[in-house]
Amino acid sequence: EIVLTQSPGTLSLSPGERATLSCRASQSVSSSYLAWYQQKPGQAPRLLIYGASSRATGIPDRFSGSGSGTDFTLTISRLEPEDFAVYYCQQYGSSPPYTFGQGTKVEIK
């Protein structure tokens, strides 16, 4: 089973600042089947990034994903008020289990 470790656990930033979230895998993630989700309280997760770096439909270009193999990054270039939420990475490679990271909370400083 691939274990995903996200860091930091909490990121305290101000609107307009840059956010950098990390997701590290215990073994290589096949074909960059790595997704990032945003989740707000009481809502289902929302896909931001798939294939490690492709933005999902309707996602603003301030969100970007990068990385390969075992190290992946989600960057939010300039935080907007609506971006304060919890972010999860997930690997969905060739076969399950399709594990998630434990999440990073981006909170207002």
Added chain:
Amino acid sequence: EVQLVESGGGLVKPGGSLRLSCAASGFTFSSYSMNWVRQAPGKGLEWVSSISSSSSYIYYADSVKGRFTISRDNAKNSLYLQMNSLRAEDTAVYYCARTPDYWGQGTLVTVSS
């Protein structure tokens, strides 16, 4: 528009059973593998089970193996999760997901006496 709508959640006693359903629309359901993902109150996301498009391949998390059964009916565009021998730690919102892009709004399962 793709829609996934879960139903069947509720309050059940430990050891009891529940069957969740997920009604899919807006895409060719029979062409996609589907998943169940859960989230315990205040906790992170946990993948529960996956089923391939033709039901040929089925997978479970160790935490539910032997107790939960995933199935689908492509004629009815529906996904199911039969949950038996429920435990308090199964309390969660259960999401139906077409990984990675579409999720339902979830249905709450509470296991308590």
